[in-house]
Amino acid sequence: MTQGLTRLTVETIDGVLERVIEQGAEALDLRGIRFTDPYALLLLGLLVLEMTERRHAPRIEWPEAPAVRTWMNAMGFFTEIGTSKAVRFSSRSARSALQPITAITDEAGIGRVVDGFHRRLAERYPLTELSRRTLTAIMIELFQNIPHHSNATGNVADPHGIAAMQDYEDSLFLAIADKGVGLRGSLGLRPGYEGITDSRALNSILHDGISRFADAGRGGELQRIVGVVRSWDGVLALRTGSALLYFDERGGDIYDVPDFPGVQLAIRIPLRLFDAEMVDP
Amino acid sequence: MTTMYVEEFRIAQFGARLGTRLEGRHAREKLESLLQSLSDEGQVRICLNDLEVLSTSFADELIGKACRRMIDGEFGDRTMVLDTPSLELIDGIDVKLAQRRLAMLCLHDGRWRLVGFHTPALSETLQRVLDKKRTTARELAEELGLQMSACVNRVARLAELRLIRRRKIGMKGPQDIFEIHSIIDG
Numbered sequence: 069m070t071q072g073l074t075r076l077t078v079e080t081i082d083g084v085l086e087r088v089i090e091q092g093a094e095a096l097d098l099r100g101i102r103f104t105d106p107y108a109l110l111l112l113g114l115l116v117l118e119m120t121e122r123r124h125a126p127r128i129e130w131p132e133a134p135a136v137r138t139w140m141n142a143m144g145f146f147t148e149i150g151t152s153k154a155v156r157f158s159s160r161s162a163r164s165a166l167q168p169i170t171a172i173t174d175e176a177g178i179g180r181v182v183d184g185f186h187r188r189l190a191e192r193y194p195l196t197e198l199s200r201r202t203l204t205a206i207m208i209e210l211f212q213n214i215p216h217h218s219n220a221t222g223n224v225a226d227p228h229g230i231a232a233m234q235d236y237e238d239s240l241f242l243a244i245a246d247k248g249v250g251l252r253g254s255l256g257l258r259p260g261y262e263g264i265t266d267s268r269a270l271n272s273i274l275h276d277g278i279s280r281f282a283d284a285g286r287g288g289e290l291q292r293i294v295g296v297v298r299s300w301d302g303v304l305a306l307r308t309g310s311a312l313l314y315f316d317e318r319g320g321d322i323y324d325v326p327d328f329p330g331v332q333l334a335i336r337i338p339l340r341l342f343d344a345e346m347v348d349p
Numbered sequence: 350m351t352t353m354y355v356e357e358f359r360i361a362q363f364g365a366r367l368g369t370r371l372e373g374r375h376a377r378e379k380l381e382s383l384l385q386s387l388s389d390e391g392q393v394r395i396c397l398n399d400l401e402v403l404s405t406s407f408a409d410e411l412i413g414k415a416c417r418r419m420i421d422g423e424f425g426d427r428t429m430v431l432d433t434p435s436l437e438l439i440d441g442i443d444v445k446l447a448q449r450r451l452a453m454l455c456l457h458d459g460r461w462r463l464v465g466f467h468t469p470a471l472s473e474t475l476q477r478v479l480d481k482k483r484t485t486a487r488e489l490a491e492e493l494g495l496q497m498s499a500c501v502n503r504v505a506r507l508a509e510l511r512l513i514r515r516r517k518i519g520m521k522g523p524q525d526i527f528e529i530h531s532i533i534d535g
């Protein structure tokens with residue numbers, strides 16, 4: 069199934085997960101990949117780590133296109149998954165990666181991580197004050213969900229929270245992922261929500277602003293971020309367990325996807341929003 | 350009423366970009382210590398100058414939770430107000446106070462506005478108290494064209510939210526008579 073695949077993206081990565089997780093493929097042929105986005109990259113990395121932990125890691129044939137390999141290396145992908153497939157890290161490739169894969173571990177370190185993302189962005193784009201504030205606030209909220217929720221049950225040895233960011237000709241792409249307990253695992257700790265499905269957890273959090281904490285001030289952050297991305301005509305993918313919320317400027321829905329631990333999120337926003345005329349959310 | 354004692358609390362002392370609940374918790378410890386140190390009707394003016402980012406999580410942890418405790422009576426008759434150079438900066442505070450059904454007065458550009466949960470009726474009544482500085486429920490009812498009971502309910506809700514002060518000055522029949530004061534001095 070992956071043979072013939074040329075783009076590894078938020079729209080196609082679930083085909084790879086299906087092949088490995090549901091069909092038990094022992095080999096994955098990614099040689100023909102000509103493009104990959106940060107979300108697919110993070111999810112592929114978590115897939116490799118997860119399958120290695122399950123002692124069922126597939127043999128992967130990596131993309132042959134030099135530009136793709138170089139970018140994957142510049143993003144720190146091969147180091148992340150601990151393979152020896154790394155290619156030389158040239159200065160050109162260092163420039164091409166906007167924000168390499170960064171670990172998100174504890175809440176105390178989030179300010180430093182966000183400052184790093186902020187600095188990378190500011191170096192490349194003349195951000196307006198409003199765009200900088202809005203994006204930074206979004207990153208802080210999303211990043212802190214990892215220490216707050218990815219190991220809410222205390223049963224996950226390493227939820228492996230990671231984030232990365234890349235710019236393109238017309239858009240900016242932010243991806244955040246972990247392989248912790250997922251939205252269902254976190255929300256399921258709240259009385260009345262035990263045993264809920266992934267799609268119901270997604271719905272409760274996004275539409276009703278519910279949090280696992282029964283505190284009136286908690287919850288609603290993801291709901292607000294979804295609203296901001298919609299107002300920007302952006303693309304958002306939020307994947308947890310076997311449910312995926314995906315929408316772009318044409319609309320969207322919740323879809324069934326192969327079951328995978330944790331939460332993975334992608335936000336793609338048009339670069340035109342970084343002009344002085346950025347829309348106030 | 351004596352002149353109110355107002356102490357400023359600058360959020361920027363904790364950094365220019367504030368977002369995590371952990372940071373908010375740390376800042377709230379300082380804010381609550383300051384509140385406790387004030388005289389009984391003292392006020393903390395929370396100043397948002399020199400801030401770049403104030404996330405909703407930080408806002409809830411610092412302002413939302415401190416406001417909840419204030420309304421629960423943990424700080425006596427002390428009050429808190431906000432002072433911001435930019436309306437964008439109070440977005441997160443507005444959202445989280447509304448989520449908790451709380452409200453605070455906020456100074457922006459020389460004008461006081463209500464942030465968080467409010468209704469047109471509460472805003473109208475509060476504005477009248479701010480304008481008059483000192484009044485009674487009877488005066489307010491007459492000026493707003495309300496039944497006395499409706500006005501008393503509005504005043505009670507505003508007092509509960511620590512947006513005004515009420516002081517009992519007597520009784521008329523079975524009903525308490527209150528003098529109503531603005532919490533904004535000057």
